[in-house]
Amino acid sequence: MRYCSTRGGVQGWNFRDVLFSGYAPDGGMFMPETIPTLSPETLRSWKSLSYPQLVTEVCSMFIPTELIPAADLEGLVSAALSGFSLPGVVSLARLKGELCVLELFHGETMAFKDLAMTCTVRFLDYFLHKESRRAIVIVGTSGDTGGSAIQSARGLSGVDLVVVYPWGRVTPVQEKQMITCLDDNIHVFAADGSSDDIDVPIRRLFSDQKLVKQHCLMSLNSVNWSRVMVQLAHFLYAYLHVSVPEWAESGGAPPILEMVVPTGGAGNIAAGCIVKQMGIPLRLVAMTNANDIVHRTVQSGDFSMATNVKQTLAPAIDIQDPYNMERVFWLLSGKDGALVKEMMEEFQTSHKYTLPKALHQQLSQVLTAGAVGDQGIVETMQRCWKENHYLLCPHTAVAVWHHYHCPPTAGVNRCYIATASPAKFQAAVQKAGLNFDLPEAVLALDKMAARYLALERGENWEKDWESRLKQCIQDIASVRQRGLTYYSTQYN
Numbered sequence: 246m247r248y249c250s251t252r253g254g255v256q257g258w259n260f261r262d263v264l265f266s267g268y269a270p271d272g273g274m275f276m277p278e279t280i281p282t283l284s285p286e287t288l289r290s291w292k293s294l295s296y297p298q299l300v301t302e303v304c305s306m307f308i309p310t311e312l313i314p315a316a317d318l319e320g321l322v323s324a325a326l327s328g329f330s331l332p333g334v335v336s337l338a339r340l341k342g343e344l345c346v347l348e349l350f351h352g353e354t355m356a357f358k359d360l361a362m363t364c365t366v367r368f369l370d371y372f373l374h375k376e377s378r379r380a381i382v383i384v385g386t387s388g389d390t391g392g393s394a395i396q397s398a399r400g401l402s403g404v405d406l407v408v409v410y411p412w413g414r415v416t417p418v419q420e421k422q423m424i425t426c427l428d429d430n431i432h433v434f435a436a437d438g439s440s441d442d443i444d445v446p447i448r449r450l451f452s453d454q455k456l457v458k459q460h461c462l463m464s465l466n467s468v469n470w471s472r473v474m475v476q477l478a479h480f481l482y483a484y485l486h487v488s489v490p491e492w493a494e495s496g497g498a499p500p501i502l503e504m505v506v507p508t509g510g511a512g513n514i515a516a517g518c519i520v521k522q523m524g525i526p527l528r529l530v531a532m533t534n535a536n537d538i539v540h541r542t543v544q545s546g547d548f549s550m551a552t553n554v555k556q557t558l559a560p561a562i563d564i565q566d567p568y569n570m571e572r573v574f575w576l577l578s579g580k581d582g583a584l585v586k587e588m589m590e591e592f593q594t595s596h597k598y599t600l601p602k603a604l605h606q607q608l609s610q611v612l613t614a615g616a617v618g619d620q621g622i623v624e625t626m627q628r629c630w631k632e633n634h635y636l637l638c639p640h641t642a643v644a645v646w647h648h649y650h651c652p653p654t655a656g657v658n659r660c661y662i663a664t665a666s667p668a669k670f671q672a673a674v675q676k677a678g679l680n681f682d683l684p685e686a687v688l689a690l691d692k693m694a695a696r697y698l699a700l701e702r703g704e705n706w707e708k709d710w711e712s713r714l715k716q717c718i719q720d721i722a723s724v725r726q727r728g729l730t731y732y733s734t735q736y737n
């Protein structure tokens with residue numbers, strides 16, 4: 246299994262190098278050179294696998310045993326997924342009116358990102374140990390990625406993690422999940438700015454090749470192929486549990502499954518498209534909030550950013566740049582790296598691009614889309630509660646809106662991806678006038694000690710933040726070199 250860039254400039258990379266790189270050197274994103282196909286027999290034989298076993302099978306299609314032997318892979322995945330609050334790791338809720346919800350939020354930070362992040366961090370740690378090296382991971386977050394990365398990396402000996410979050414712009418639960426981790430390898434900064442502001446100093450650090458090489462700096466956002474790879478299991482799990490039982494009864498051709506996904510960076514949509522190309526008859530529905538670029542792209546080929554990010558009740562998908570669409574464009578254009586390069590370079594400079602007719606046609610065959618405002622989010626949460634006593638997080642509500650407004654075609658099964666627990670987004674729950682008991686794990690956060698460093702917004706904040714982060718990286722390196730701990734005193 247070899248990997249190439251969506252922009253055609255890089256080929257023949259292996260999984261290990263792709264894992265450590267994030268973006269490809271030509272600015273593109275890594276994809277497998279060939280997408281493996283799944284035979285109906287293989288699919289049927291996976292029916293009774295546990296979630297960790299399924300993830301292991303999926304990963305083994307993309308990670309050669311020379312890089313991670315089978316037994317090691319199984320151990321890494323099972324360790325990664327051992328901290329979940331459900332023994333089954335994920336679960337399917339079947340509600341009134343054939344509303345079927347795939348709950349992916351039973352990890353430590355109660356968002357689906359935990360699933361792929363824990364596995365990816367374990368893979369990273371595995372290679373670092375094998376090579377007797379250390380890495381410093383830098384993550385800028387709008388809320389959920391930071392918490393997942395922290396919980397995944399805490400206590401690991403090969404990795405230091407630096408997280409920068411936008412102070413005052415994440416929910417109180419997201420914030421507490423990030424600042425209450427006191428492990429010696431976790432370093433959290435609260436920046437007085439937006440997540441776009443945070444990207445500025447981080448991008449500068451990564452453009453310093455000497456610094457990157459010297460400290461093995463890397464990122465872990467969903468540009469990283471490994472996270473998308475682990476997310477393939479979401480779609481396969483849904484197919485195995487919603488469609489395969491029916492197929493076993495009826496025989497004939499495998500039935501179509503429609504997967505409805507709340508969409509921001511389009512990582513899940515990219516994963517869904519790959520699973521479709523593996524031969525699973527999926528249809529995808531990308532639902533957005535008022536930040537509707539994916540909706541407009543599917544509707545009319547208008548791949549253009551709005552002037553501003555709108556703040557909505559579903560903040561994890563308040564995203565302007567759905568960067569994983571690059572993977573979707575590459576797949577649907579028949580792996581046309583030259584076209585994708587031209588498209589994405591144009592989009593990155595002018596923030597707009599109109600899809601060529603043929604590509605738009607391909608896209609609309611695989612994907613439908615919709616956009617939901619805050620009112621629609623609130624109404625969906627209320628209706629689902631009224632009918633089922635089941636509380637949706639605002640992002641999941643963006644998807645489930647589709648259920649109440651666009652009933653499924655007869656004979657087509659549907660499944661909605663639930664990306665987070667409502668406990669993480671209490672303001673939205675209150676806005677909907679709903680009440681619920683907070684889980685113990687959330688209540689416990691209030692009593693925990695916290696530690697973080699503030700990045701204040703002075704006149705020269707860009708330079709200032711960059712030099713603070715750089716200092717932190719150098720301090721970490723020097724402490725580790727001398728075999729010392731970073732935090733000699735516990736903060737309270």
Ligand SMILES: *Cc1c(COP(=O)(O)O)cnc(C)c1O
Pocket residue numbers: 356357358389390467507508509510511512513514561562640664665
């Ligand atoms: C990250 C996130 C999303 C968006 O994920 P993509 O697959 O990148 O579009 C949706 N919901 C929640 C709660 C998230 O944290």
